[in-house]
Amino acid sequence: MRNFDFIRNEAGLKTLWEYCNEAEINQTGDPAKSALYGRMALEWIVQAIYYLKGFEKPEHASLFELVTNEQFTNYINSDDLLRRLHYIRKAGNNAAHGMKITGREAFFSLLNLYEFVGSVLIQIGAIESFPRFRKELIPKKPEVHIAPTSDELPDAETIKAEYPHQNSEPLVTSSTPFSTCIGAGDKALISEAETRRLFIDQMLREAGWDISETRHAIVAGKACIETEVSGMPTPSGKGYADYVLFGDDGKPLAVVEAKKASRSEDDGRQQAELYAQSLERTYGVKPVIYFTNGFTVKVIDQLGYPARTIMSFHSKADLQLLHQRQTRKAIQDFAVNKDIAGREYQIKAVKAVLRATEQAASPLAYCHGDGYGKDARGYCHC
Numbered sequence: 363m364r365n366f367d368f369i370r371n372e373a374g375l376k377t378l379w380e381y382c383n384e385a386e387i388n389q390t391g392d393p394a395k396s397a398l399y400g401r402m403a404l405e406w407i408v409q410a411i412y413y414l415k416g417f418e419k420p421e422h423a424s425l426f427e428l429v430t431n432e433q434f435t436n437y438i439n440s441d442d443l444l445r446r447l448h449y450i451r452k453a454g455n456n457a458a459h460g461m462k463i464t465g466r467e468a469f470f471s472l473l474n475l476y477e478f479v480g481s482v483l484i485q486i487g488a489i490e491s492f493p494r495f496r497k498e499l500i501p502k503k504p505e506v507h508i509a510p511t512s513d514e515l516p517d518a519e520t521i522k523a524e525y526p527h528q529n530s531e532p533l534v535t536s537s538t539p540f541s542t543c544i545g546a547g548d549k550a551l552i553s554e555a556e557t558r559r560l561f562i563d564q565m566l567r568e569a570g571w572d573i574s575e576t577r578h579a580i581v582a583g584k585a586c587i588e589t590e591v592s593g594m595p596t597p598s599g600k601g602y603a604d605y606v607l608f609g610d611d612g613k614p615l616a617v618v619e620a621k622k623a624s625r626s627e628d629d630g631r632q633q634a635e636l637y638a639q640s641l642e643r644t645y646g647v648k649p650v651i652y653f654t655n656g657f658t659v660k661v662i663d664q665l666g667y668p669a670r671t672i673m674s675f676h677s678k679a680d681l682q683l684l685h686q687r688q689t690r691k692a693i694q695d696f697a698v699n700k701d702i703a704g705r706e707y708q709i710k711a712v713k714a715v716l717r718a719t720e721q722a723a724s725p726l727a728y729c730h731g732d733g734y735g736k737d738a739r740g741y742c743h744c
Contacts, residue, residue: 363499364383364386364387364499365386365476365493365495365496365499365500366379366382366383366386366476366479367379368480368489368492368493369382369479369483369488369489370383372483372488372489373524374488374516374520374524374525375483375488377406377516378403378406378407378410378479378516381399381400381402381403381406382399382400382403382475382476382479384396384399385397385399385400385403385468385471385472385475386472386499386500387500387501388468389465389468389469389472389500390465390500390501390502390503391501391503393457393463393464393465393467393468394457394462394463394468395457396463396468396471396472397450397453397454397456397457397463397467397468397471398454398457398458400450400453400454400468400471400472400475401425401450401451401453401454401455401457401458402454403475403479404425404447404450404451404454404475404478405425406516407478407479407482407483408425408428408429408434409428409516410486410516411434411437411482411486412428412434413516413522414486414522414525415433415437417431417433417434417437418433425451426451429444429447429448429451440481441657443477443478443481445561445657446474446475446477446478447474447478449470449471449474449560449561449564450471450474450475450478452564452568453467453468453470453471453564454471456564456567461567466556466560467560467563467564469500469552470552470557470560472500473495473551473552476492476495477495480492486525487525488524488525495551497551554622555622557656558620558622558655558656559604559620559656561656561657562604562605562618562620562654562656565659565674565675566585566605566607566675568674568675569674569675569676569677570677570678571584571585571607571675571677571678572584572585573585573587574586574587575587578590578602580606580608580612581608582608582609582610582611582612583608583609583610583678584607584608585605585606585607585608585618586605586606586607586608587604587605588602588603588604589602589603589605589606590602591603591606591637591640591641591644592640592644593639593640593643593644594636594637594640595636601633601636601637601640603617603618603619603634603637603641604618604619604620605617605618605620606618606637606641606649607649607675607678607681609678609681609682609685610678613645613646613647614641614645614647614649615647615649615650615678615681615682615685616649616650616651616652616675616676616681617634617637617638617641617649617650617651617652618634618652618653618654618675619631619633619634619637619651619652619653619654620653620654620655620656621653621654621655622655628653628660629653629655630653630654630655631651631653631660631662631669633653634651634652634653634662635651635662637649638651638664647685648664648685648688649664650662650663650664650676650681650684650685651664652675653669658671659671659672659673659674659675660672661676663684664684664688665684665687665688698712698713
């Protein structure tokens with residue numbers, strides 16, 4: 363017996379079951395293979411939704427294009443399910459590109475696949491309900507069997523014939539939201555904190571970061587977890603930053619503070635700023651500040667701009683460039699080489715360009731409609 367057996371004998375779902383089953387039975391023994399089959403199962407069911415709903419599907423569209431299409435996202439109608447979907451997709455992509463997939467990442471991808479598949483199949487009328495995921499059903503050792511090798515996608519006519527009475531309304535998930543955990547109650551399969559970290563880890567790896575799995579360790583060139591920070595306003599004077607991203611020279615490029623998904627990402631801002639200040643006192647550099655609830659990420663780049671929401675973390679190279687800009691000096695010398703431009707109008711033009719360049723490079727050059735962006739004279743440069 364396996365977790366996905368609730369679809370094993372459902373009409374038209376044999377290929378989907380095979381992919382899901384492979385993701386499950388390989389989770390322990392071959393996490394990368396598990397993630398790959400999870401992505402194959404996801405692509406199958408996404409294609410099935412397009413066929414059933416009659417959504418226009420561009421020829422040769424990638425999975426990313428399909429799942430970010432407005433018609434599709436409106437039908438899913440759930441931020442939770444979309445987050446699950448993208449985790450499965452990214453984990454499968456990473457596995458396909460030879461990146462290491464850990465057992466816990468494969469397990470999280472499997473849980474997300476289970477919830478996504480079950481929720482969609484209820485909506486299309488294939489099943490009425492599905493049981494709670496049981497971790498003990500996952501085999502502890504790889505099983506000897508013939509794995510499916512085809513990348514067969516659902517047949518449009520078969521799917522429509524099997525499920526003609528599927529719900530036309532947007533999907534409403536029956537899932538436990540990420541703001542609590544996957545698997546509610548005393549038997550939670552993954553804690554809320556672990557869920558948050560899995561999402562952050564994936565985003566960091568996407569940005570090219572290698573994550574040190576040793577807590578409190580400082581490793582040059584890596585994203586380090588639970589890094590000890592001194593000089594904090596605590597009884598011990600110490601604190602532990604969720605992540606510190608170190609440059610190859612061993613100096614901190616950025617600090618990441620994560621708060622509960624049920625809280626705004628802004629709740630971590632003050633804590634992140636305190637960590638950054640302490641790290642600056644220790645290392646003499648200003649780390650870029652990230653604060654997140656695991657899903658939404660905001661950044662303070664230490665260049666004078668206000669905090670803003672970003673889609674992903676910066677790469678090491680991008681962070682190093684931000685640090686170079688922190689130390690960029692203002693243009694002081696407005697002298698003009700008169701051997702090149704000696705006429706009065708030329709001198710005025712050169713100086714005007716230099717002043718404009720200096721103003722444009724300043725954080726005050728950006729007006730946000732609230733007075734921010736005006737210089738000391740009250741002029742707006744936007």
